Amino acid sequence: MVLITVRLPAGLSLPDGMRHLGLADEDVDLAFGLIAVDSAKGLYALRVSDESARRLGWGAGGPYADPKIEPFGPPS
Amino acid sequence: MRVMIQLRPSYDVVAAVADPRLTATTADVADRLPGVVLDDSFTPVAVPQPVPSHEGDPLSLRQPITYSLAGEHASVMVRGEIADDELTARLSLLPMVRRDVVGVFADPVIEASLTCGGDPAVGDWRDVARLMRADELQRAGLDGTGVALAVLDSGVNAAHVAERLGRLVTLDVQRSWNPATVDGRAGEFEVDHGTMCAFDALITSPGASLIDIPLLLSRAQGTTVLGGVLSDAVAAFAHLRTVLLAQPADRRSLVVTNSWGSFSPRWDFPVGHPGNYSDNPAHPFNLIVASLEQEGADILFAAGNCGNECADGRCAFPNRPIVGANSHSRVLTIGGVDTRARRVGYSSQGPGRLTARKPDICAYTHFKGSGVYDPGPDSGTSAACPVAAGLVAAIRTQWPASRLSPAELRTLLRRTADHPRGADFDHDLGYGIVDPAAVLTTLRRRQAA
Structure with missing residues (x-):
């Protein structure tokens, strides 16, 4: 699964968004959901399969790095 | 730039600096050095000279060394400051105008090492x-x-x-x-x-x-x-x-x-x-x-x-x-x-x-x-x-x-x-x-x- 952004009408639920984008359940990280990054601009993030990201092409932003994050301490 | 200046004044002055019972001042040792602002608050320090031991083999690199504070061997260190824009010229000229100047050395700021991971707590x-x-x-x-x-x-x-x-x-x-x-x-x-x-x-x-x-x-x-x-x-x-x-x-x-x-x-x-x-x-x-x-x-x-x-x-x-x-x-x-x-x-x-x-x-x-x-x-x-x-x-x-x-x-x-x-x-x-x-x-x- 990769992290992408899409532009959708404001206030859409995950199922509505998936329908809008033509994505099936197996294409999407359903647990992660549809995250409003900037709701005023209708910008949402979701995690989809590599194949779905390719299929969405110019309609989506990314894929973006989803790096591992770790605590800053104690220093070793 | 802050500097340490090593001088070799007369034997009696060196002996006075080395003698812990006496107190010599920077003015006693260095008087005035052109282009150097001497730090009068600093008490001059006698610097011992390494001297080969009489029993050692003079051709050996491992011959025993002793360190002498005798007036004819030791030198004296004072400290001062030279303007940054004059540093190169002063470093060249000082030993020429003052024959008792043996060397001029950097006097860098030193700090205790910083706290690192694994070090004990500093306070609570x-x-x-x-x-x-x-x-x-x-x-x-x-x-x-x-x-x-x-x-x-x-x-x-x-x-x-x-x-x-x-x-x-x-x-x-x-x-x-x-x-x-x-x-x-x-x-x-x-x-x-x-x-x-x-x-x-x-x-x-x-x-x-x-x-x-x-x-x-x-x-x-x-x-x-x-x-x-x-x-x-x-x-x-x-x-x-x-x-x-x-x-x-x-x-x-x-x-x-x-x-x-x-x-x-x-x-x-x-x-x-x-x-x-x-x-x-x-x-x-x-x-x-x-x-x-x-x-x-x-x-x-x-x-x-x-x-x-x-x-x-x-x-x-x-x-x-x-x-x-x-x-x-x-x-x-x-x-x-x-x-x-x-x-x-x-x-x-x-x-x-x-x-x-x-x-x-x-x-x-x-x-x-x-x-x-x-x-x-x-x-x-x-x-x-x-x-x-x-x-x-x-x-x-x-x-x-x-x-x-x-x-x-x-x-x-x-x-x-x-x-x-x-x-x-x-x-x-x-x-x-x-x-x-x-x-x-x-x-x-x-x-x-």
Whole structure:
């Protein structure tokens, strides 16, 4: 699964968004959901399969790095 | 430039300097040296000369050496200063105009080594409370009561925090949130890094309401060690925005403390790639950070533990280790100092990758506190960040975002910070060490106006 952004009408639920984008359940990280990054601009993030990201092409932003994050301490 | 000057005056003067019963002055030894401002407060020191022993083999490199302070052997050292723009000429001319000058040497500033990971604690959390003026803040009604303080970390064990602090802890279970792959109840996680962060935040804002977000326990993408992935942080920030927007617009206050980050470019797209995180303000996480701040949240990130002097072994960025949101212009980036007000050697130095002038300020770390890592201290910029967040939460008790915007609050903390070297800004300490007394004075002045 990769992290992408899409532009959708404001206030859409995950199922509505998936329908809008033509994505099936197996294409999407359903647990992660549809995250409003900037709701005023209708910008949402979701995690989809590599194949779905390719299929969405110019309609989506990314894929973006989803790096591992770790605590800053104690220093070793 | 400060210099040490080695002289060979007359035998009797050398003997006088070497004799501990007598006191010779710089004027006795050097009189005046052209172009050198001599330090009269410095007592001249006799420098012994190595002399081969009589029994030794004169052709051997290992012949025994003795050190002689006899008048005919020893020399004398004084100290002074030569103007930087005259240094080269003076160094050439001095031995010519004064035959008693044997050598001129640099006199560099020396400092005790900086605190590093593995070193024992420097002070304890009560020292931090004193330095952070916790009592004074509370007397002024600034104790964090009613302020939401989100700890995005490995989960909080509220019972442990309460026991160590010796007082009740307010936990906001309703507004706490777990990433999709994390089980467990707010405030009941294992005692670990997040518990340390919660403890350190409450030193200065004991009344704050903790929002527990165990981001680093995420098992997304099969992570097995303590550590999550950034997409969970995107979701966490989206949750925090709903928390913030649910508050009345005139009383919004949400402080978000983040003692984590990305250690390695191995997990990232290359710089310049449109999907890159470390240097890309258009990455979704950097966008949602900006959007949460715009709604009124105060967001603090630790600078990281990749300081030049003793970087954490995980640090893999070849330079500029304050990356991504940790260097965002709309967050406060917190470096670390010990309770003696000296930068800890592992505190990451700027410039930052998204914003050059990072870190913003420093706060206290490497002190005996939560007991999470006993016998080790609360350490890393991981501890410094929540200590600073505690002050922000304390301020927000009476100064919601409608009264003092997050940008104004960041400016307040930068302008009042105390830089031990008197600098306006540098990439070691940013604008300096957080100064709660100066913050209080400024807030009182603003209130009176």
